[in-house]
Amino acid sequence: MKCLLNINELKVYYFTRRGVVRAVDGVSLNISRGEVLGLVGESGSGKSTLGISLLGLVPPPGRVVGGSIIFDGIELTKLSADEFAKIRGRRISMIFQDPMTSLNPLMKIGDHLMETIMIHENIPKNEARERSIKALEEVGIPPERFNDYPHQFSGGMRQRVMIALAILLNPDLIIADEPTTALDVIVQAQIIDLLNNLRKQYNMSILLISHDIGVVSEIADKIAVMYAGHLVEMADVDVIFKDPLHPYTSALLRAVPLIESKYEKLYYIPGSPPDLVNPPKGCRFHPRCPHATDICRTREPRTVSIEDHIVKCWMYCDTYE
Amino acid sequence: MIRMSRVIISAINLTKYFPVQRGFLERLISRKLEYIRAVDGVDLEIKEEETFALVGETGCGKTTTGRLLVRLLEPTGGDIFFRGIRITHIKGEELRKLRRHLQIIFQDPYASLNPRMKIGDAIGHPLEIHDIAKGREKRQIVLEMLEKVGLTPAERYYELYPHQLSGGERQRVVISRAMILKPDFIVADEPISMIDVSLRAKILELMVDLKKEFHVTYLFITHDLATAKYISDRIAVMYLGKIVELATTDELFSNPLHPYVKALISAIPRPGPKAERERLLLRGEIPSPINPPSGCRLHPRCPFKIRICSKEEPKLLEKERGHYVACHLY
Numbered sequence: 001m002k003c004l005l006n007i008n009e010l011k012v013y014y015f016t017r018r019g020v021v022r023a024v025d026g027v028s029l030n031i032s033r034g035e036v037l038g039l040v041g042e043s044g045s046g047k048s049t050l051g052i053s054l055l056g057l058v059p060p061p062g063r064v065v066g067g068s069i070i071f072d073g074i075e076l077t078k079l080s081a082d083e084f085a086k087i088r089g090r091r092i093s094m095i096f097q098d099p100m101t102s103l104n105p106l107m108k109i110g111d112h113l114m115e116t117i118m119i120h121e122n123i124p125k126n127e128a129r130e131r132s133i134k135a136l137e138e139v140g141i142p143p144e145r146f147n148d149y150p151h152q153f154s155g156g157m158r159q160r161v162m163i164a165l166a167i168l169l170n171p172d173l174i175i176a177d178e179p180t181t182a183l184d185v186i187v188q189a190q191i192i193d194l195l196n197n198l199r200k201q202y203n204m205s206i207l208l209i210s211h212d213i214g215v216v217s218e219i220a221d222k223i224a225v226m227y228a229g230h231l232v233e234m235a236d237v238d239v240i241f242k243d244p245l246h247p248y249t250s251a252l253l254r255a256v257p258l259i260e261s262k263y264e265k266l267y268y269i270p271g272s273p274p275d276l277v278n279p280p281k282g283c284r285f286h287p288r289c290p291h292a293t294d295i296c297r298t299r300e301p302r303t304v305s306i307e308d309h310i311v312k313c314w315m316y317c318d319t320y321e
Numbered sequence: 322m323i324r325m326s327r328v329i330i331s332a333i334n335l336t337k338y339f340p341v342q343r344g345f346l347e348r349l350i351s352r353k354l355e356y357i358r359a360v361d362g363v364d365l366e367i368k369e370e371e372t373f374a375l376v377g378e379t380g381c382g383k384t385t386t387g388r389l390l391v392r393l394l395e396p397t398g399g400d401i402f403f404r405g406i407r408i409t410h411i412k413g414e415e416l417r418k419l420r421r422h423l424q425i426i427f428q429d430p431y432a433s434l435n436p437r438m439k440i441g442d443a444i445g446h447p448l449e450i451h452d453i454a455k456g457r458e459k460r461q462i463v464l465e466m467l468e469k470v471g472l473t474p475a476e477r478y479y480e481l482y483p484h485q486l487s488g489g490e491r492q493r494v495v496i497s498r499a500m501i502l503k504p505d506f507i508v509a510d511e512p513i514s515m516i517d518v519s520l521r522a523k524i525l526e527l528m529v530d531l532k533k534e535f536h537v538t539y540l541f542i543t544h545d546l547a548t549a550k551y552i553s554d555r556i557a558v559m560y561l562g563k564i565v566e567l568a569t570t571d572e573l574f575s576n577p578l579h580p581y582v583k584a585l586i587s588a589i590p591r592p593g594p595k596a597e598r599e600r601l602l603l604r605g606e607i608p609s610p611i612n613p614p615s616g617c618r619l620h621p622r623c624p625f626k627i628r629i630c631s632k633e634e635p636k637l638l639e640k641e642r643g644h645y646v647a648c649h650l651y
Binding site for chain 1: 379487489490521546584585587588590
């Protein structure tokens with residue numbers, strides 16, 4: 001598969017009064033065309049910051065301080081605001097977590113869609129209208145709701161509107177940040193099925209960001225796990241579940257109550273996620289890791305890869321070299 | 322395994338209607354008062370020392386049911402019994418004494434602690450309210466409790482304020498405060514949904530340990546069937562203010578009967594190899610509890626509906642031993 005997005009050693013820091021928060025601290029990953037990558041991590045792991053940095057939307061006092069993001073041959077970190085506006089929405093689009101607050105309450109659903117098309121393309125109004133109606137149909141919203149306002153829609157329907165907006169201009173990459181977290185489980189399943197169908201139909205790449213490894217596993221081809229600003233492991237979905245390498249990943253899998261768990265007892269990870277102003281030295285997971293040794297406490301592990309399985313842990317540094 | 326003999330708390334035909342708030346103009350135009358039927362005829366019996374899970378989606382009435390049982394809300398109709406005594410309408414001093422036995426753990430540990438109260442004082446406050454201990458004695462009881470929930474060194478945590486703690490630590494404080502009176506019955510309303518994923522198991526384990534030590538009965542309210550499966554002995558599933566199915570946890574997962582429960586179980590994301598599996602999906606979303614559908618409330622969304630479903634409301638009947646379901650198919 002052709003590589004669509006290449007992130008290399010990306011660093012995004014927030015310069016707060018408390019100090020520098022290293023939200024994304026040297027993350028590298030690739031997404032191929034048509035591939036769905038699930039980005040998993042706890043709150044504060046930097047996964048959402050990574051997502052919005054792909055859209056050039058990192059809010060101040062944050063900014064990209066290093067590394068590169070190459071999207072289809074374009075270096076995104078060097079783009080001006082105007083240049084970014086041409087890519088955002090058109091080639092890379094976003095589905096936000098909360099469909100309640102992401103739509104303008106004073107704008108009809110149809111106007112949301114038409115505005116998006118007409119900003120990016122110079123086409124007559126009735127054509128924009130036709131395309132908007134078609135996009136609504138794709139996500140299962142009947143055309144007669146074109147002139148309804150957001151408050152007339154339920155949570156699940158609003159998220160469908162968000163998805164219609166995201167696929168409207170047939171982008172190459174969609175970033176979906178916790179797209180189902182605000183929804184109940186049955187509606188969540190409906191949205192997951194919808195995303196799965198659309199992705200097959202349009203051969204889109206999706207970066208699916210979620211704290212819920214169960215949701216991610218339903219759509220993703222590959223899973224990347226973030227911890228405290230670092231990418232600690234990345235592999236195919238099945239491999240992550242069958243044979244996780246990083247102690248954090250395996251602990252995370254055992255810490256979540258799953259319906260068909262192979263573990264009898266839940267396992268918890270001692271301690272809590274670190275403060276990113278002052279992350280632990282060495283491997284950032286070492287204070288919570290059952291396998292931590294001296295080197296883990298002093299030196300940051302390298303990222304090693306064995307075939308397609310990437311892991312950042314000292315336990316594997318010797319084995320695979 | 323678990324001594325499941327006596328009923329500790331029970332509800333009979335419990336209902337709670339909330340009037341719909343309307344604007345001034347609306348009130349002028351129409352005199353008709355509308356009600357949200359949050360809980361609409363719930364019968365349940367919770368047995369001594371079991372963990373009973375109440376599961377359902379947003380707006381199904383599970384939280385309202387929990388609050389009714391510990392008398393934080395005044396029921397619209399029906400009855401509540403605690404150890405055989407009718408507590409539906411008790412008030413004043415009697416209710417205050419009852420509170421010692423019935424406690425609640427709220428979902429949001431950020432909102433359920435007074436930011437100006439030290440952790441130790443917050444946990445010890447119920448002891449003072451109920452004249453159990455004060456001064457040094459109170460401090461001693463609180464320190465022991467802090468040790469039990471793993472907030473150590475206890476002396477240090479006693480003096481801290483809520484903002485100095487993480488979400489998981491705060492929830493442990495909230496649990497300590499509920500446990501300090503050694504209550505008989507605790508309603509835990511989504512106690513882990515706002516906690517970091519890696520710390521959730523720790524809170525669940527703590528609750529299980531404290532249950533063993535204090536012989537407490539839990540009503541565990543959650544939207545997450547997987548969590549309910551892990552922690553509970555029996556499960557009741559609610560839909561639009563009614564219990565649609567009630568069974569032991571093993572039975573519910575191995576032999577779900579109600580179409581809604583089947584749909585809920587099949588909607589749970591399942592990790593692991595992406596085997597194509599049949600998913601029973603319901604169409605649409607939960608209708609408004611102001612004007613719930615006639616007959617069976619699921620009928621507009623149910624793929625198995627028959628003629629009677631839209632006309633007659635199914636009763637919650639015992640299909641197999643201890644397995645209750647409210648569906649015309651059975």
